[in-house]
Amino acid sequence: MSSITASLALSLAGVTVMTFLAAGIAIYWGVAYTLEQTAREEMVGKLRIVQHFVDEVVQDGNLETLRHHIDDVMTGHGELTVWLLNDRDEVVHGGLGLPVRQLREGDFEVRTVSGKKMAFARKSLENTGSLQLRTAVIALDMAPRARLLRALLYLMLTAGSLAMLLTFTLSLQATRHGLRPIGRLSRQAATIAPNSLALRLDISGIARELEELAQAFNGVLDRLESAYQQVRSFNADVAHELRTPLATLISGTQLALSANRTQVHLRATLESNLEELEGLKSLVNDMMFLAHADHGTVVQDLVDTNLRPEVQKVCEFYDALLEDSGLKAVIEGRATARCSPALMRRAISNLLSNAIKFTAPGESIKLSLTEHGRIAEIAVANPGPPIPAETQERMFSRFYQADPARVRSGDSHGLGLAIVSAIAKMHGGQAFCERADGMTRVGIRIPQ
Incomplete structure (x- = not known):
């Protein structure tokens, strides 16, 4: 079984690792780039100084004086090495170890013949006179730079590991604390039983x-x-x-x-x-x-239906009962809808049957068909006293009979209007009861 607390803590730790990794890579490459640029600038500056010394000694042509000046400048810069090459690419200053054959324009790092990794820069010397010098090469030992980057990498790995561990630990505690309200709600929910369904979760003070x-x-x-x-x-x-x-x-x-x-x-x-x-x-x-x-049954046999003929069929079926009851049915209007004709006839039949039971002899029952936008309305209206609000709220409930003493037929179980409401819902509509023009209108509204 998975744990939300552990999952959140691991997720936060993972986010921390990814953040530290991205930041570490950026810092590492940033430092590496800065060190490289610093090395380039330092070597270019030293090459300018070499050119300056060459310009000073070119008049007397004393190579030893030039070497002396260069050695003085390099004092305290043990990581720097300077080579002077003549026009035959022979080293005239700087000793052995220069990878002459490996030097190419654009190179930054090469290995000397002794295997040492160094960064180098070169400059063509001008106006060398009798010194017959053509090129000055300066190299920087990369070992200190490599050690610095390696130390930085170890530091970031150590800090990242500690940060991940600390984040996981703190996240675990923080998540447990943050999920306490869920535990409280769970304990409340566990107390709800069939004999205590009136209980509700206390939402005061929760997130x-x-x-x-x-x-x-x-x-x-x-x-x-x-x-x-x-x-x-x-x-x-x-x-x-x-x-x-x-x-x-x-x-x-x-x-x-x-x-x-x-x-x-x-x-x-x-x-x-x-x-x-x-x-x-x-x-x-x-x-x-x-x-x-x-159970949410949806009508399957939907067809575009003219509702007036369906209402006429129901009225014809009730002709004998209407005549025996001294009543008259009047059909008004037209409407069409996408529905099940059989279910519509059943709903209209229940509505008309209900109206017959509660209409005094000699009165007329009006069956009206109207369209409002994309809604089709079927209503059965009969004269009589207003229906109390409490009765209107319950009249579509099962087995509800507002006034059983007025029901003429003994076969009524109080399910007729409940079925009307169910048919309306099965078509995506609803049943209604309202008072208008001194008559009680009961019917359904369904989408077209």
Whole structure:
């Protein structure tokens, strides 16, 4: 298992190594370049002095005087060596050891015949007269420079190693200290259990970067608690809805078995049981549909659909119920959307069925189709008193019935509007309920 503390400490140590390495290379080459330039300038200066001495002794042609002057100048500069060459490239001053055959214009470092590494510069002498000198060569022993660079390299390697070790140690301690709030949040999270979902992480006094994480985690807990409560409520509602039809089935069956019954009575009992079973089947199918919607099922069979014919089909299906209820359905407007026609008909059917239950005889139910930008709206409006705000907030919840006493049909389980909301979400839209022009409008809005 990887450790964030160790990873951060190693990362910081690695950054330190890379920084020291880059800085060390820059310093090393900077010092090397500076030493080279200093050596070049020193040798060029000494060559000018040699030329000056040549100019002084050229009149009397005394080579020994020139050698004496050069030796005096080189006193205290043991790293410097001067050679004087005649026009046949023979050494007339400076002794042996000059790599004459290796000297080329542009060279800076060469090795002498004795193997010593030296930096050199050369100058063609002018106006040498009877001295018959042509070239002056000056060389600088590179050993001290090499020792200095080697010492600098060792120093940087040692300092870099110590810095890396120190950085890793301090980074380890600093990271542990910086990650303490995470440990505190982890301990708080460990105390949250199904019976204590109301607990939340304490975000007071934590770092800004962790505050967003803690808030997101608290948001997850909010949704988890809501889902948990919904499941508990859902289970209780399902048990409540199933209890009555199951009790009816059991009591009817027990009564039929309690004595010898005629074939007609037994047939009536079976027909009653079948009716209850059909209701249970409808309830189970609706619950399965909502379960699929909760799992994020997306509609696959999307087609560009003219919604008005779909609304007309639903109204034709409800013609008999509308006539029996003394109601009239009016369709207004047009709209198109990319949707599943079957699901749209189901949503419209549930909306119209709900409106029929809560509309007084003699009234009209208006089904309107409108388009707002790239949004298609399907709304079913019916006259009546305003719906309380609390009811509007809960009317799309499962098994919710605002006023069961007003429901005319006994086959309602309070899932109709929940299915409408689920269908809207499956199409990327949402359900709505609003009051306008003395009528209650309930419907869905989906993207086109």
